[in-house]
Amino acid sequence: MSCGILPDRVDGQDTDRLRHLLTETGAAILTGLAATPDALVVAAALTLGHRLRQVFPYRSRPSRDAGPVHLHADSFDVVVHIGGVPVRRRDPDEDYVFIQAVQTPGSGGESFVADAYRFANDCGRRDPDPWDFLTSADVDLYGKWADLRGLPAVPRVGRHVEHHYRCWHGREGHSGERFVRILTVRSADAR
Known part of the structure; x- marks a missing residue:
């Protein structure tokens, strides 16, 4: 049995189809949204609606002529101190990840996902x-x-295997410039 997913493309405004695809396969490629940091938060809100509980700071990932990033989930627990006050920047219960392609490389660099539920x-x-x-x-x-x-x-x-993550993701090695933004969120479904 293959655990790889080839996500369907769906207009970001078609929330019914988007939510159906996520329930069925765990992944979708959103189209029709601008390549801005705000669009990641909009995508999270459109995807989860009232089930969106927490949005974590987005991360920029520029790379040039890079090797592969192996299959992983982003559920790290990162707490930083801002002015002496502990602030959680990442949470082990993040259960959705949104990846925005801002610049694609000359060759390679394709993202991939695997259905963790199906694998397990x-x-x-x-x-x-x-x-x-x-x-x-x-x-x-x-x-x-x-x-x-x-x-x-x-x-x-x-x-x-202890989290609610359905999708593991990574990317192929690439040549040229690649730039993505990554946003993780916690939904009402997380523990």
Whole structure:
């Protein structure tokens, strides 16, 4: 069984179709929205409506002639101190990610997603040993990513499968300039 998703394109204003696609496949490619940071928040509001609970600061990701970014979810827990007050910038219960392509590279750089639910369910049926590890063994989820892009060096220990994330994502290596913005949010569905 393949866990890859080839998302359908949908006009950002067609909220009924958009929400149906997300329920069915976990991903959609929104069209018709401007390539501005505000459009990411608009996309989140259109997608989730009254279920949108928290919007985290968007992140800009420029890259040039870069290698691949392996399959991952963005559910890190990042707290910063602003004027001595702890402020959560990322949350382990983020359950939606919006990625906006601002500039595409000369070659490569395609984003990809995988249905985490489908993978986990299929793994549980076909091979109970990896399933047991993924759902019961505590591991350092930051691992080699500590201190990367501002992530804390403090380990975050947990199970691979413990969040509400449906989609894992990554991108292929590329040559040329690539620029995306990433917005993560928490919905009413998160724990």
